[in-house]
Amino acid sequence: MSSYQADIVIVGGGIAGLWTLARLRGLGYQAILLEAETLGCQQTGASQGIIHGGTKYALTGKLTHSAQSIQKMPQRWKDCLNGQGEIDLSAAKKLSDHQYLWSNKNIASRLTGFFASKVMSSRMKHLSAKDFSAPFSHPDFAGDLYQLDEPVLDIQSVIESIRQQFEAFIFQYQVTDIQPWVDGYKIETNTQDISIRAQKLILTAGSGNEKLLNSLNFQQPQMQRRPLYMPILKAKSSYLPMLYAHCLGASALPKMTITSYPLATDEIVWYLGGEIAEKGVSRSLDEQIKAAKQELKKLMPWMDFSHCQWSALAIDRAEPKMLDASRPIEPAVFKENNVITAWPVKLAMTPIMVDKIIAHLEAMSDESDDSRENTIVNNLPPAQTTKVRTTRLPWQKVEHWL
Numbered sequence: 001m002s003s004y005q006a007d008i009v010i011v012g013g014g015i016a017g018l019w020t021l022a023r024l025r026g027l028g029y030q031a032i033l034l035e036a037e038t039l040g041c042q043q044t045g046a047s048q049g050i051i052h053g054g055t056k057y058a059l060t061g062k063l064t065h066s067a068q069s070i071q072k073m074p075q076r077w078k079d080c081l082n083g084q085g086e087i088d089l090s091a092a093k094k095l096s097d098h099q100y101l102w103s104n105k106n107i108a109s110r111l112t113g114f115f116a117s118k119v120m121s122s123r124m125k126h127l128s129a130k131d132f133s134a135p136f137s138h139p140d141f142a143g144d145l146y147q148l149d150e151p152v153l154d155i156q157s158v159i160e161s162i163r164q165q166f167e168a169f170i171f172q173y174q175v176t177d178i179q180p181w182v183d184g185y186k187i188e189t190n191t192q193d194i195s196i197r198a199q200k201l202i203l204t205a206g207s208g209n210e211k212l213l214n215s216l217n218f219q220q221p222q223m224q225r226r227p228l229y230m231p232i233l234k235a236k237s238s239y240l241p242m243l244y245a246h247c248l249g250a251s252a253l254p255k256m257t258i259t260s261y262p263l264a265t266d267e268i269v270w271y272l273g274g275e276i277a278e279k280g281v282s283r284s285l286d287e288q289i290k291a292a293k294q295e296l297k298k299l300m301p302w303m304d305f306s307h308c309q310w311s312a313l314a315i316d317r318a319e320p321k322m323l324d325a326s327r328p329i330e331p332a333v334f335k336e337n338n339v340i341t342a343w344p345v346k347l348a349m350t351p352i353m354v355d356k357i358i359a360h361l362e363a364m365s366d367e368s369d370d371s372r373e374n375t376i377v378n379n380l381p382p383a384q385t386t387k388v389r390t391t392r393l394p395w396q397k398v399e400h401w402l
């Protein structure tokens with residue numbers, strides 16, 4: 001068996017691992033990343049690509065702590081997209097500069113005062129009918145429409161742009177076991193004849209963190225999964241307009257969050273999150289499609305969805321365990337010995353998560369040799385490592401549309 005060594009090994013190539021790799025490499029750390037399948041193949045590729053600024057979380061009528069911590073995220077991501085941020089995402093594509101928030105009259109009147117408040121009016125603009133575009137420009141739309149200054153990204157292009165810059169440090173291995181070794185860790189992979197040794201480990205494997213923590217015999221941190229069942233529909237662009245919008249219901253959770261994606265076939269995909277995806281987890285595929293059709297018909301009765309083809313994606317959100325199984329409000333980063341475990345909780349909050357990882361690494365460097373100065377050559381064998389590809393998106397993986 002050949003063994004190879006690296007200073008810092010990051011396990012998992014979703015947005016958490018990729019952003020961490022890009023920042024650490026930028027700061028001079030000798031980090032490499034191991035990914036089991038394709039980059040972004042789990043939560044990141046399945047996400048709706050919305051870079052929230054917290055408005056969605058403020059919908060209960062008051063600004064919560066989570067809404068405040070996420071407020072600066074759109075600007076941090078925009079700086080990266082402009083090539084002037086902490087990592088370079090200038091090759092990534094923005095799908096939209098803003099999203100809409102719409103509601104029927106009853107809900108809107110309840111929240112009008114709140115939306116007009118100083119703290120919220122800087123985040124959103126109330127649109128008048130002359131500014132409505134499809135599907136809201138229809139005479140039958142009777143609700144209120146707000147424009148939120150929160151971008152939506154083509155997440156595949158985000159992953160691909162990081163992959164291209166750092167592919168020399170990204171390797172295709174599934175980590176199957178981790179054991180303490182001298183002053184670091186021995187990492188076993190699905191490739192029997194290779195073992196990798198690392199001084200420091202960063203676990204950003206999403207739901208895969210659970211098994212890795214078990215193999216290390218760590219009791220903490222613990223993880224929770226919150227499942228979603230995301231309906232997907234597509235039709236020619238003459239039937240479905242491009243749309244990025246939250247429909248507001250009576251609760252803090254949007255009734256439906258619609259994001260869309262253009263296909264080369266002149267078709268548009270709508271990808272549905274929010275309440276429909278949370279409540280749909282106990283439904284069969286047929287039941288979930290039926291529920292999505294009914295809900296869309298209720299929300300947009302003037303639209304014709306009869307030309308659409310349908311599917312749905314079941315996916316778990318992986319997060320730190322909350323005592324009441326509720327949604328965590330901040331990215332979670334834990335350190336035990338030389339192992340850092342992290343979940344961003346939201347794509348948008350990844351920059352904050354990586355700030356916390358770097359703070360831990362700096363503290364660890366103060367205690368021991370700095371992995372930036374005491375460089376061990378990353379002598380992983382390039383010939384044996386196939387290049388890790390970027391994931392396809394959920395609708396690109398659908399085999400049978402219904």
Ligand SMILES: Cc1cc2nc3c(=O)[nH]c(=O)nc-3n(C[C@H](O)[C@H](O)[C@H](O)COP(=O)(O)OP(=O)(O)OC[C@H]3O[C@@H](n4cnc5c(N)ncnc54)[C@H](O)[C@@H]3O)c2cc1C
Binds near residue numbers: 041
């Ligand atoms: C349907 C959905 C929609 C969402 N929409 C949004 C949104 O619009 N905006 C937002 O801010 N957030 C959104 N989120 C949340 C966001 O997607 C996640 O918080 C974020 O993508 C988590 O990234 P991650 O890198 O931690 O995990 P993942 O993306 O799950 O990545 C983990 C990676 O680790 C790899 N891995 C696992 N085990 C191993 C192993 N043993 N060895 C090697 N590799 C391993 C996996 O293959 C995977 O590539 C959404 C989540 C879901 C599920």
